[in-house]
Amino acid sequence: MRGVLDRDAADMRKPGAKKMHTRGLWSAGPNEGWCVDSYGKILLCMGIAVWGIIDKYAREELNLWAVPDACTADVPPALYLLMVRAKKGMPMQTTSNMGSETGGLAVAQTSLRQIYLPDLPLDSLPVHRSVKSVYNITRERGWRPIWEKELANVKYAYETGKISAGFHPEDPIHQGVSLWLWAKIIQLHLDDIRRENSRHRVRFQRNKLLPTGGTHGEFYKHPERWGE
Template sequence: NTLVEDIPDIYERLQRYINQGTYQKNIPREIEKDCKIIISLSVVKKLMKKGKIKTVRRSGLTHVDRGNAILQVAEQDPLGRFGCRLTKEKLRLEGTHIPRDFVMRFNKADNAALVATRHPAQRKTHQHGIYSAGPNEEWCLDGHEKILQSMGIGVYGIVDKFSRMELSLRAAPNVRDTRLPVSVYLRTVKERNGIPLSTTSDKGTELGRLISLVQALRSEYLPDISEADVPSHSAVKSPQNITRERGWRPIWEKELSNILHFYRVGQNDAGFQPNDAFHAGLSLWVWAKVVQAKLDALLVENKYHKIRGQKKTLLPSDARRIDLYESPEEYDGMDLKTEIPEEDIDQLLAEWDDPSLFRFGDEDSIIVYEDLYRTVGSPKPLASDGWYTFHSMLNLHIRRLQAASM
């Protein structure tokens, strides 16, 4: 009772830890870190039982409930790119706990051939080792353009090398704009309250401003480390930017490719006319909203994804990415972030950041789109409903034009 008084939301907190993939044995550590209260594992177990915390073993779901939940996730995966593990993790974050074996058996019954191709024995592993001393030693960044040509939407991202945790994923109309890497980098610095020891990117003319900035920041806040000893930025060929390229692969294969599929197959039914300026502008705005919503969800999923144990890798494994990033000392690493005064970061953002880089449309058009979106009920930005949202907004716009002309 005293503990419940000290932590009024203890049951909700326990459920959140479980939903985020925290091992039960590690929950006392999380409570101590978040609430500054020491609690034993035995007390945690009693509280979980008393609070009826949902887990894989105590989900309260029938086989029918489990199957329906899996099918709901599958609706967002028409290309069949989600594996059993990813499906389980997506459901877990929503508070639905289903054993991975059940997901596999269910998917096998639905499509045995597809499940077989996803077995680890069918995939090649990278033959070269990657090493990092700890989080924020090296941020790897790059733009992704596979949906840009079809949809007009690119993605720019930053990933931490040690933890393999995505630090930023931003949708943008032009990932080759020289201002974009700087804006994404500084926004990430603001969120993390500091700079990494170094950065790595592909070679590209759009990196000039970023390279100058990171060199200046390193020189100011880490003057004892020379560029000769540890370069503040390394520009390499795309295949050598391994951490970033490996991070793009599941994002493209399992998520963005599905969005592109929904985008392509629904155009005719939605009445989309690509040569009409209003149609083109509205569809770009709607689908950019869908893409950014997915990227935001991916940042959460990525944090709590557990990297499977790998004996041959030089980087730590068998842990969640968020644990590798926030508690590196438990995995033979150390945080190499250099903190920067908040006022200095705000000054840099005021000088370098440009919100228009992430804007899909001119300001006047976006005001119209946002009003239409609110009026149709601000529907959840799902790829499966993207064209329906576009169609609803378009019809409302047409009715308004007709009313205005009467």
């Protein structure tokens, strides 16, 4: 359960922790790079994790999924391929946190790029980057507002409500119904988060290399408006 036990990510989110320098983040445009990772802050108590894909250029949440265990090897490549099918295209590069469960995703990304983008040089633009969580900056920065605005309240409602509801965690029927119901509830919240993220306006920042002064959705759909 790397999403819960990832010490680098946990340390980075502590109050007063030294932040990674992000001013130099740059991307050529939408879908050049997708940053992916899992979030496991509700996994231990609810048995549900979140896995997400965010576009590096636009900081647009492309999708967020509620899943039983994001560290299962089949989950990242399956969700990645669902996103490729939905977008009818693939990124030039993917970035994930280090972890054995991302191997299948890297294989899928490599295979697709070899087929559809064979002329892109591997030395200047690697197919996949597997990095420490503190360097998967675009994805890691997206988790904090998701937790503070939505998931913290969901976790509180779950923990307080299961007592009054007479929930028995050892009962397999209770377990199954709880997972089925709360996964749907969390997914509804994640869908709302994704829509809100697309409408979120980023204040203008002259020294930033990525686009500012518009919404994430505008950056993603109309990058020509923020060209040099």
